[in-house]
Each structure stands twice: as C-alpha cells, then as structure tokens.
Amino acid sequence: MPAAKPASPATRALQVVPPSGPTAWLTTFTAGAMTFLCVFALALSIASGRLADRWSEALARTATIRLSAPVEQVQIQTDAILSVLAATPGIASFRAIDDAETRSLLEPWFGPGLPIEALPIPRLFEVVEATPGYDAEGLRQRLAAEAPGALLDDHTRWRRPLAEAAGRIRLLGVLSIALIGATMAAMITLAARAALAANAEVIRVLRLVGAKDSYIARAFVRRFTLRTLAGATVGAAAGLAGVAALPAADAAGGFLTGLGFVGSAWAWPLILPPLAALVAFLATRRAALAKLKELT
Numbered sequence: 001m002p003a004a005k006p007a008s009p010a011t012r013a014l015q016v017v018p019p020s021g022p023t024a025w026l027t028t029f030t031a032g033a034m035t036f037l038c039v040f041a042l043a044l045s046i047a048s049g050r051l052a053d054r055w056s057e058a059l060a061r062t063a064t065i066r067l068s069a070p071v072e073q074v075q076i077q078t079d080a081i082l083s084v085l086a087a088t089p090g091i092a093s094f095r096a097i098d099d100a101e102t103r104s105l106l107e108p109w110f111g112p113g114l115p116i117e118a119l120p121i122p123r124l125f126e127v128v129e130a131t132p133g134y135d136a137e138g139l140r141q142r143l144a145a146e147a148p149g150a151l152l153d154d155h156t157r158w159r160r161p162l163a164e165a166a167g168r169i170r171l172l173g174v175l176s177i178a179l180i181g182a183t184m185a186a187m188i189t190l191a192a193r194a195a196l197a198a199n200a201e202v203i204r205v206l207r208l209v210g211a212k213d214s215y216i217a218r219a220f221v222r223r224f225t226l227r228t229l230a231g232a233t234v235g236a237a238a239g240l241a242g243v244a245a246l247p248a249a250d251a252a253g254g255f256l257t258g259l260g261f262v263g264s265a266w267a268w269p270l271i272l273p274p275l276a277a278l279v280a281f282l283a284t285r286r287a288a289l290a291k292l293k294e295l296t
Helices: 009-014 022-061 071-086 099-110 136-146 156-198 200-208 213-244 263-294
Strands: 062-067 091-097 123-129 150-153
Touching (some): 022 213, 022 263, 071 123, 156 213, 200 213
Antiparallel strands (some): 062 150, 091 123
C-alpha cells in the first residue's frame, strides 16, 4: 500500500482547533448575520443618497414662478412674465402650467374634480435653466417691475436640505457598517478566547512537545478566519437575494421603491466577505496572542 501523504503544516495547524462546537457555529452565524445586515445598510445608504442627488439635480435645473394677482390682472401679468422669460438669457425653456395640469398636481391631496376656477390658486410657470444659467436676482427684479404679483422660486431652499440629507445618509451608512464590523470583531474575539480557554490542556501539551505560541496562534487565526469567510459569504449572498427581491424603482412609490443597487454598485457587497475575513484575522490574532500570554 502506498504511504499516506504527510499533512501540510497548515493542515496540522488547523487540527489544533476543534472543528465543531459552540465557537464554530457562533463565529459562522455572527459573520453571516453581520454581513447580511451590512448589505442592507449599504443598499439603503447608496439608494437614499442616489435618490436625494436625483431630486437635488432635478430641482437645480428648474424653477417656478408663482403669480398671485387680481382676476383682471392675471392675463396681463401672464403676458408680461412670458415676455420677460423670452428675453432672459440662460433659460432653456419655459411654459405656463394650465388648469388641467394644476388640477392633476393637487388631485392626490384634494381628490378629483377640484374646482380650480373657483379657488384663489396662483398661476404657475415652469422655467428650465440652460447651461450657463440665468441671473436669478436680475430675473426677480425684472419680474417685480413688469409683473408685481410674480414670485420666482429657484428651489434653493429645497436643494440645500436634500444635499445635506444625501451627505448625512451616506455618513450614517458608513457609521452603521463600522458599528457592524466592530460588533463582529467583538463577537469573534470572544469566541476565539473561549476556544483558547476550552483548549488550555491541549495548548499545554503542545508547548511540552515544542510548539511555539506563534504556531498555536496561527492555527486559531486560520480556523476562525476561514469560518468567518464562509459565514460572511453566505450572509452576503442572502443579503443580495433580499435586495434583489425589493420592489424596483417606481416614480409613484417615491423613496419606498428602488432601495437596491444599480449597475456597478452590485459589486460593492462582494467586498464584504474578504473584509469580514480581514476583521476576523486581526481580531483573532490579537485575542490569541493575549490569551496565550495569560496561559503561560
């Protein structure tokens, strides 16, 4: 019979750590659960920031003119506003919003059949900015002179909160991922220390036969890193499946839809399992070396 092939040093090192037990499933489960949560935190952060950027960009290109005037002055000032807009450089297009469109805009709040003509609702004008844009302050002054009832809203007060929200949501996502990673590191550290404590007699025997602490620590680090990588891979796959099952982007759904990844963003969750393995490597190595000193 052919002689059995001797085990490699890495295989012999792995045999030092028991392959099953509470520390095994605790490490794998923690890595999987934390990576699953990371995927959703990442998806929420990216999607929310993308939505806020899209809203901010759309508002940055458009402005609204609101006309409030006596009935006999509405048409006169409407003609004056259209004349001023036509003569203003930096405006790509403009139009007056008719009653039917105004009714459709208000229908979600007031229901169908709203009597627009019987209500004192201002006349609205949509202005689309060109590149380069127009002088907003100069346009306000010309409107004040030609149509006193007109008020220009360039959506600055809307854009600023959206831009701030995008930055804060991204920061919140990064902080959430950092907290999840710290929790994972703490749980793996506790599991590694528990495994070392449970194998104190084995460690003493290994020292008696000449094994160095670096060899013993390497065995625990390798085992826990592989367990974490396996659990994180399963957690990332489950998270991606969950994100893929979310409703697709829909204008009617607003921010409640489209909370997933788009395009190359689907590659971001693939970084999480190697990152989780790196966290496990550093946490287990530190815990192993500290515990081995205690067992000296």
